Each structure stands twice: as C-alpha cells, then as structure tokens.
Amino acid sequence: MAAAEKSIVTVDINAASSAQAPLSATAIAGLARIRDLIEAVRQQTRRWVWIESLALIGLAGAAVFFGTMAFDWAVEPPAWVRVLLVVLALVGLVALIWGKLWGRLAVSMGDATLASLLERGHVGFRDSLSTAVELSTGPAGDVDRRLLERTIDEAVAVVGDVEPARLFRRRRLVATALAGVMAVASIVGLACLRPAVADLWTRRMLLLDDTPWPRRTGLDAEGFSAGVRKVARGTDVDLRVRADAAREIPEVVDLRTRSSRGGPWRTERMGVRGGVADGAQAFGHLIKGVNEDLDVEIRGGDARLRGLRLVVVDAPALESLECVALLPGYLGGGTRAVSASRVLQVPRGSTVTLRFRATKPLRSATVVTVEDGVETRLAEVAEGSAGLPAQESASSVRDLAVELGPVEGERTLVARFTDTDGLDNREPISVVLSAVPDEAPQVAMRMRGISTAVTPQARIPLVGIVSDDHSLADAVATVAVKDGATVNVAVSRVKPGVPLVEFTEDRPEILELEPLALTPGAALSVQFAARDGCTLGGGPNEGKSDAWSLDVVTPEALMAMLEAREILLRRRFESVVSDLALARERLAAGLGGNAAVEDRAGGEAGEGGGAGSDVGESRAAASEADGWALESGRLAESASRAAGETGEIARDFLAIRGELDNNRMLTEELEGRLVGQIATPLSAIAAGDLPGLAAAVRAAPASEREAIVARADMVLARMRAVLDKMMELESYNEVIELLRGVIRTQEEIRSETLRRQRQRAKEALERP
Numbered sequence: 001m002a003a004a005e006k007s008i009v010t011v012d013i014n015a016a017s018s019a020q021a022p023l024s025a026t027a028i029a030g031l032a033r034i035r036d037l038i039e040a041v042r043q044q045t046r047r048w049v050w051i052e053s054l055a056l057i058g059l060a061g062a063a064v065f066f067g068t069m070a071f072d073w074a075v076e077p078p079a080w081v082r083v084l085l086v087v088l089a090l091v092g093l094v095a096l097i098w099g100k101l102w103g104r105l106a107v108s109m110g111d112a113t114l115a116s117l118l119e120r121g122h123v124g125f126r127d128s129l130s131t132a133v134e135l136s137t138g139p140a141g142d143v144d145r146r147l148l149e150r151t152i153d154e155a156v157a158v159v160g161d162v163e164p165a166r167l168f169r170r171r172r173l174v175a176t177a178l179a180g181v182m183a184v185a186s187i188v189g190l191a192c193l194r195p196a197v198a199d200l201w202t203r204r205m206l207l208l209d210d211t212p213w214p215r216r217t218g219l220d221a222e223g224f225s226a227g228v229r230k231v232a233r234g235t236d237v238d239l240r241v242r243a244d245a246a247r248e249i250p251e252v253v254d255l256r257t258r259s260s261r262g263g264p265w266r267t268e269r270m271g272v273r274g275g276v277a278d279g280a281q282a283f284g285h286l287i288k289g290v291n292e293d294l295d296v297e298i299r300g301g302d303a304r305l306r307g308l309r310l311v312v313v314d315a316p317a318l319e320s321l322e323c324v325a326l327l328p329g330y331l332g333g334g335t336r337a338v339s340a341s342r343v344l345q346v347p348r349g350s351t352v353t354l355r356f357r358a359t360k361p362l363r364s365a366t367v368v369t370v371e372d373g374v375e376t377r378l379a380e381v382a383e384g385s386a387g388l389p390a391q392e393s394a395s396s397v398r399d400l401a402v403e404l405g406p407v408e409g410e411r412t413l414v415a416r417f418t419d420t421d422g423l424d425n426r427e428p429i430s431v432v433l434s435a436v437p438d439e440a441p442q443v444a445m446r447m448r449g450i451s452t453a454v455t456p457q458a459r460i461p462l463v464g465i466v467s468d469d470h471s472l473a474d475a476v477a478t479v480a481v482k483d484g485a486t487v488n489v490a491v492s493r494v495k496p497g498v499p500l501v502e503f504t505e506d507r508p509e510i511l512e513l514e515p516l517a518l519t520p521g522a523a524l525s526v527q528f529a530a531r532d533g534c535t536l537g538g539g540p541n542e543g544k545s546d547a548w549s550l551d552v553v554t555p556e557a558l559m560a561m562l563e564a565r566e567i568l569l570r571r572r573f574e575s576v577v578s579d580l581a582l583a584r585e586r587l588a589a590g591l592g593g594n595a596a597v598e599d600r601a602g603g604e605a606g607e608g609g610g611a612g613s614d615v616g617e618s619r620a621a622a623s624e625a626d627g628w629a630l631e632s633g634r635l636a637e638s639a640s641r642a643a644g645e646t647g648e649i650a651r652d653f654l655a656i657r658g659e660l661d662n663n664r665m666l667t668e669e670l671e672g673r674l675v676g677q678i679a680t681p682l683s684a685i686a687a688g689d690l691p692g693l694a695a696a697v698r699a700a701p702a703s704e705r706e707a708i709v710a711r712a713d714m715v716l717a718r719m720r721a722v723l724d725k726m727m728e729l730e731s732y733n734e735v736i737e738l739l740r741g742v743i744r745t746q747e748e749i750r751s752e753t754l755r756r757q758r759q760r761a762k763e764a765l766e767r768p
Contacts (some may be wrong), residue, residue, distance in 0.1 A: 051173060053101035055180025060096050062183030064089040069201050072213070076304055079208045086205055210307070217301030218244030219253070220280075227307045230421040232315035237287045241270060241298055241305075242280035249276075250301035253283040260293035260309065270298075315426045316417035319359045319398075325350040328406070330535040331470055341431075346407055347470070348435040349536050355401045356415045356429070364418045365400040369411050378402045378413070407435040441468040441475075441530040441543035448508055449658030453551045453558055456518040458663040460526060461508035464545075467500040468532045473540060475501075475530040477511050482523040487516060494530060522552040555665050562656050570726040573649050573682075576642045577719050583638035584712040587631040587705065628702035635712065636697040643690035646719075650682035677725040681718070689715045 191198040203209035222240045223229045231237045253270040273282035296308035323338040328349035364382035368375040379402040415429040445464035475494035480486040503509045528545040657674045660666040
C-alpha cells in the first residue's frame, strides 16, 4: 500500500512536468519535498496504529486472562461455562484486532487527506499544501503552470517548519503502550513467578481440566467419585466433608442441594463431627429419604465444591432363594426342593445347597452363619478374594451358592450383597435353616370290643392308625403277663417304607390270646409299638400306644360282668322311658284342662250375657295357647334327649355282643336277644321314631294335641316292648345266676369233703 501511494506521487510529479509546459526544476524539487513530508506522516500514522493496537490487544488479553482467572477461581464453573468464556474472549479479541488494527490499516491514506491533516496542524500552509497536491494530480489542461509553481513554492516555504511528530498525541500513545507492555509483562511475570497458577489456568480454561484452584481452605467430600455418589433409593444419606487441618478450617460449612431436574437451591448448615482427627475436621449432614437425583454444592471458607451429584439407584436385594436338600440314605436319598421362606425346614441329616440370587450385578457377596453372636464365613464372591471357597470373581455375578453338610439342629444364615456401585443391601437377608428331627411313629390304636377282662381263649381286635413322618419299618403287639413271659407278635401289615397303615373296623389287627395258654387270675398288659428306619445317631425311633391292662377271667365271671352291665343299661333305658312318658302326660293333661276352662267360660256367659261370653272365650284361647307352647316344648325336648340316649344304649348292647364274640362266648340265642330283640329295635327308635316325634311336636299347632299324644303313645309302646325284652332277659339271667350259685355251692361242698377226707387220712397215718 505504501509503494502504491508513493508511485502515485511520482506519477503525479511526472504528469505535472509533462503538462503543456514543463514545471521548473524548483517546482519539481518542491513537489519532492512535499512527497517526502506526506510519506513521513503516513509512516508515523501506521506506526501509531500498530503500537496502539498492540497495546490495546495486550491490555485486553491481560484483562481476559486475569478476569477469567478471577471468575474461575471464585466460581469454578463447569467446563461448558469456561468454554463460553473462552469463546467470548476470543470474539472480543478478534473484534478488537479487526477494529483497532486491520480496520484502520485498511483505510486509504491518500496525499490529499494527509495534506489536509498537515494544514490543520500548521496554519502557515493556508491551503497551499492541499492545493499543490490536488493541482499536481489534476488534468494538465485545466491548471495554470505559473499558478501551480507559485502554490508549490508557498507550500515548500512552510515544509521546513513542519514536525510530523507534533501531529500525534505522543503522551497518550506512550501511556497506552506502557499499559500494554505492563499488561503483557504481568502475564509473563505471573507465568514466571507462579508457573503453577498459570499452568492451572491453562489446563482449566484451555484444556477444560476440572482440577480445582488451590484454596486457603481445603474441603474433600467423602464418597464421591468423579463428582458422583450413588445412594440407595429411599435411604438416609450422611454427607461428610473433611476440612484439611493443615490449612484454614472454616467456621461454618454450608450444604446446597436441589433436584437434578431443576428448581431452587436449598441451603442447610452442616454440623461439626467431633474434633480434629487424622489431620482433618469433619463436617456432616443427614439428608433423609433421598428418592431422586440431587445436585450438591458445598461451601466453606473460600473453598467451593461444585458439580457434585447424588444419583439414586436401587439397592441390591434378594430376588430369589433356592433350597435343595439331599436326603439321608435311610430316607431313600435323592433331592427335595424346599419352598423359600424365612425358616427352611429340612430333614435331619440332609445336605443342603442354598442359592441366593440378587436383583442386580454384584461386586461382592458373602454368606455367614451366626452362632452365639459369632459369625463364620461360609461362602464369598469378591474381586480378588482368596483363601475362601470363593466362586467366580466377576463384577457381573448375581448368584451365590453355599453347601452345608449334614444339617443338625438350627443355624442362622445371613447374606450380604454389595453391588457394582458399592451399595449394600438395605434389608437384612437372613434365613434360618432348621433340621427337622425324625419323629417317632404315631400310634393311635385302641381295642375294639374288649373291656377290662378277657377269657383265656379271647381274641383282641386292634383298630386305629399307625403313621410316621417318613416311613415305617415294622410294628409289634406286645403281651406282657404279670410275673410271667412277654410275647411280641409281629404285625405283618406294617411293611418297611410305608408311611401310614390304617386298621379299620372291618379289617382290624387280631391278637390271639389262646396260643399263650393263659390261666384265669392272670394279669396282662397289651401294647402296640411301631418303629421307623432312622439310621442317624440314636437308632430307630419307636412309638407306642397306651398300655392296656386286662384281667384273665373265666367265661362265667366275664358273663356275670356283662350281665351287670345289661342291668345298668336296662335301668338307664327305664329312666329314658319314664321321662318321655312324663312329658307325654303333661301334654295330655291339657285336654282335660281345656274342657274345664270351656265349662267355666260357659257358666260366666250364662250369668253375664254375651259380653261375658266373649271375654271368657278370649281368656280360654290365650290360656290354651300358653299351655300348648310350654308342654309341647317339653315333649319335643324330651323326645330329642331320649333319641340320643337310646342310640347310646343300643351301641352299648352291641358292644356287649362284640365282647362276647371276641371272647368266643357268643351263641345264637344271645345274638338274637342282644341284637335282634334289643339293639336293632333301639337303633330304629333312636333314628326314626323319636326324632320324628320331636319334629312333629315342634311343627304341630295346639289343635293337633290329640294326634301328638297318640303318636307319643305309639313311640312309648315300642320302647316299652323293648324294655319288656330286657326284663325277660334279666329274669333269664337271674335264673342262670341261681343255677351258677347252686353249682358253686356243690363245688364248695365237694371241695370241703375232699379236704376233710385228706385230713382224716393224714391223722390215721400219724396214729401210732
């Protein structure tokens, strides 16, 4: 640009010299001096622009450097804010360079412009300089040569007095330049004297590193990794901050939190936790029930911890629990799945495999057993774990299995999970492994048709259920004779491996006494015992029934006992019939009572007229209704009670029949009398007649009193017929008992006769 402007001046001089008449040598020399002056001004102007622009750029750079440093130190903004600051600074510097340097240098500084500038600074030119420059560059035909030479001479006369430097404000330029140099020097000095600060600014502002600025106060938030701390959903989070005791300890530390979705900040004061320990003072605050992500800032002294975040995740929990028990050999071996619950019950002696499955990948997991407050580690999954029965060490593990040998007693197992975020399970994962002992067989047996006495040829039917929690091995019926032998009779229907055997009424277990050759007067103890197949410590388990004590008697003695029971049953049935007859009589008595009431009502009607008749009829009706309700209720209740007792009496007669049969004393005559003439009719009466009578009485109105009385008479007649059979049987039994007494008397006479004969013979032998 300078060469171009210089060539323009040269061309203008040459053009002026080649006009209609050439300029004089003096004029040409004057134009040259004018050219040199203008060129000097042009060069000084450019230097001015360069010096001022560079100084301003230095000042702006220093302002940007120290301004961003101060802002970054005070705020420590996130990376995107620093990027924005750098971009704005660069835009400002580019605008400054463009406006102050390139823009001004790009402006054309022509001779006429500079001549006008010189004329404003030196009034002695009186427009001669600008006129000389303009006329020398104008068309030659329009310019008078002599006038031009005179103008040039006037301008040249003043050129010698011109000092181009006086055209510029040198003090301002010097001040600006010094300021720019000092600004740049401050940056260089900081970089030389505090290179760490300059380096940190470079890394934070240009390389976007998040290394914090050094502070007088040093704060460190525990539990945050790369500014993030993961916490379990819904838990209380204890935020702890450590202030470096080697530096300035702040008096207060403030905690600011807000939802990561935005919203206002919430500021809370953190409390002091104890004194200085391990070179730091602890501050803490408990945030309760964290259920969403939180942005966190901590301020204390001149330190600021920003960009922290609490991220809420689900804590590891137990998703499923599998329990498989390997049964002991005597139970058949094999495996059995146990339903998951807080208490896992397995057969004693089983080998158990437990598999805990977590809801998310784990970093580590352990299972311990707790006994008397002492923990014993059983299994572990952890990164780099050694010396334990650890399984695969991987951060993606979700399962942890533990195998326990033969289980005895009860053990408490506790599982602990730590996920890949370092969170532990919130709820305790504990199970109780309980060894269920092999119980003794359950023996629920009874004798059917046997009371307290038996004959030597009797058979004892045993009915009931024998069961075991796993399986039975065998069973025996034991007959122990007092002061005699004990006999075990094997029960063939109880087979090994069967868990339950039922001895029904129609298929009882029969115990024969005849092979034992018992004699009357002996005392027996009968008991049923069953064993299982347990092979664990203590051997097989044995279950026993109650011991039944029996007396061995003669058939006559047993018959006498049964006859006594028959007499008691007859008297009981007599009482039942008597109660029902009394209730019937009370109901029937209402018939005569009603007639008397009607007679009294008729007499009153004859004396008092029609009004008295109406009153008498209403009273009679009310009295009849009240009496019927009371007496019919008594009869219905008596019939219901009689039905129950009659049924029991019928069953007792059948029991007598069964006992006679079990003792092999039942004859056809006894069968016909006990069953055909007594038990069967009683059962029919108890099941049909008496319940029917009770139902009819409850449903019948007072007008059917006579029909109810007739039905009650019919039922009583059937009951009395059976009672007569009992009376005949009692008379028969009395005759039998009389014959037995005669026989007993004859036996006693015979025994006494034999005793006396032996005594006399002995005395005769002893005589000299």
